[in-house]
Amino acid sequence: METMLQTVVIVFMLFLCALCLFAVVVIARDIIYENAKMRRDREKERALEKMQAAVTAQPVSEVIEQPVAPAPAPEPTPEPEVVEEVVATAEEEEEDENAVAFSRHTLTMEEKYATLSTEFKRYFDDIAKHALGKEGVKEFKFGSSYDYKIGSYRVVRMMIKRSEIVCEFKFIDRDFRTYVGSNSVKMKQSATAVRVLDAAAVGVAKDGIDLVCTQIAEDKQYKKELAKEKRREKRKEAKENE
Secondary structure, eight states: OHHHHHHHHHHHHHHHHHHHHHHHHHHHHHHHHHHHHHHHHHHHHHHHHHHHHHHHHSOOOOOOSSOOOOOSSOOOOOOOSSOOOOOOSSOOOTTOTTOOOOOOOOOOHHHHHHHSOHHHHHHHHHHHHHHHTSTTOEEEEOSSOEEEEETTEEEEEEEEETTEEEEEEOOOOHHHHHHHHTSSSOOOOOOEEEEEOSHHHHHHHHHHHHHHHHHHHHHHHHHHHHHHHHHHHHHHHHHHHO
């Protein structure tokens, strides 16, 4: 009888120990969870304060290349072919009710040029001067770009995006044009963009201008020879018909 009583007491004590251990684990888990939650809340508050400070300190320079017509209920404007230059004052936090709305302002090329540093203005002027130094090149100014052309051929398109100079080239690939012309599938050759961030990139842009001008001269000569060949064929057909 005494042995059974001891067994019951031992079992009861083990049960109490297990219960106490469970209570300690639950309390420790709650403490860890609360600490993690408080740490996440503090991090969110610090991130929000940094974002608000960035919005207050940073000037608004967001640019939209294509103006949007006013409407009673604003809707997203479809993107044009030329990539719009949009500079946000702060990155919008995903699904955050405290996210900061973007401010927008449209700038002309002249206004964008005025925002460039002295060094970047020198880069821009140097590339434009090199393009205009080519025979037959003329300058065409648009709201979002300056185009330099020889007749219908475009030598280079200069743009300013996010206070950076971008030179866009469309190199003449005669094999590509021949392939497209011999097929009914509509295809468009993509442009090559050069970001001018230093003097080395200025040299690359100038080399691109030289290459396009050479390709334009070759393409003009090719078209002349092709026209001559067609005229010879017509004269030959006329003689045979006679």
